[in-house]
Amino acid sequence: MSLPRIAVDAMGGDEGVRTVVSGAALARREHDRFNFLLVGDRARIERALEAHPNMREASEILHCEDVVGMDEKPTTALRRAKTTSMGLAIQAVKNGQAGAAVSAGNTGALMAMSKLALRTMPGIDRPALAALMPTLSETDVIMLDLGANTDCDARNLVQFAIMGAAYSRIITGKEAPRVRLLNIGTEATKGTGEVQAAAAQLRAATGLAMSFEGYVEADKINRGETDVVVTDGFSGNIALKAIEGSARFVTDLLRTAFTSSLRSKIGFLVSRPATELLRHHLDPNNHNGAVFLGLNGVVVKSHGSATAKGVANAVNVAARLLEESLTERIAADLAELGEVRLRDTGNGSAK
DSSP, rough: OOOOOOEEETTTTOOOOHHHHHHHHHHHHHHHHHHHHEEHHHHHHHHHHTTOHHHTTEEEEEOOOBBOOOOOOOOHHHTTTTBHHHHHHHHHHHHOSEEEEEEEEEEHHHHHHHHHHHOTTTOOOSOOOEEOOSSSSSSEEEEOSSSSSSOOOOOHHHHHHHHHHHHHHHHHHHOEEEEEEOOSSSSSSOOOOOOOOHHHHHHTTTSSEEEEEEEEEEGTTTTTTTEEOOHHHHHHHHHHHHHHHHHHHHHHHHHHHHHHHHHHHHHHHHHHHHHHHHHHOOOGGGGOOEEEETTSEEEEEOOOTTOHHHHHHHHHHHHHHHHTTTHHHHHHHHHHHHHHHHHHHHHHSSS
C-alpha cells in the first residue's frame, strides 16, 4: 500500500529544478512506497525527470510558473499563496492531496504560508522550527526553536519539548529521549523566569515519553549528552549560526593549513581519511531538513543551497515523519500532559 504522497516545491532553492528533482529521486530509492507531487514549471520538471524514469512513473506535475523570491517579505508572499509553487505545495497538504510538503524556498514565507494554511494542532500555541545537528555520539541532536518564535514563554517551551521528544523518538528510536533546556548554566537557579518555570513543569510531568535532564549550555549541544535541546527562536537561531560558523571556520582553517607548504600537503595525504570523515560529519547536506513542528501537517524546509544529496535528506525526513505518524505522536503526548495537569489540579498541587 502506498503512503500519502509528498508535495515538492520544485522551484525553491538556489540550485534549480534539476537539483530538486534529482534529490527527490534519490530519496525515493529509500522510500519507494511514496509518490510525489512536483509543483513548478512543467517543461523544466519534465526535462529534469528524463534522467530519472522511476521518479517519472511515481510523480504528478502541478504546473506553476510563479515563484516566491528568496528575499521576499512573508507578508507579500502570503498574498500570492494560491499562485506560487511554494503556496500550492502547502495547499496540497491542506487539501489532502499530499501528506507532507518540502521546499528549499524563503523560510519566512514558508513559515507564514504553512501556519496560515495548516493552522496549529490543538494544544499547540505556536509551531517551532526543529533541525538535526551532528554530535560526537552515534545519533544527532534535535534543536528547537531555531527562529520561528523569537519570544517564548514557559508554556511554549514545554510544548516545544513535547514536540521535540516525539520527533527524537522517530529519529533515535529511544522510548524516552533526553531533553534539556538551553541555558547560561546548569544550576537550577540559572536562567530567566520563563526557562525556570518551563523546567519546573517538565520535571512535574512524569508521564511524558521523555527524560527531562535540566539545562544544557551552548558549548555542550554537540557533545552527544542530550537528544533534544529546547529554547526560544532568538537564542536558538544565534546558537545554530554560531555552530555552523564554527564548523566552516574549522574546515577553512584546515584547508589553509594543509596547503601552506609542501610538508603540509604531504601531511594532508597521510591524514586524508580522517579529514574526509570530518568533512562528511560537518557537511550541512548530511543533516538537511528542518521541520515546522506543531502544524496539522508535515512541512520540511530544505537549505536553499542544498545539493541533490541535501534535498534527498530533506525528503527523507518528510517520508520518515509520515511513516512514523509524527503528528499523532505529538497529539498523544499533549493529551498525556493534559491528564498530568488534571491529576495535579485534583490533588491540589497545581493551580
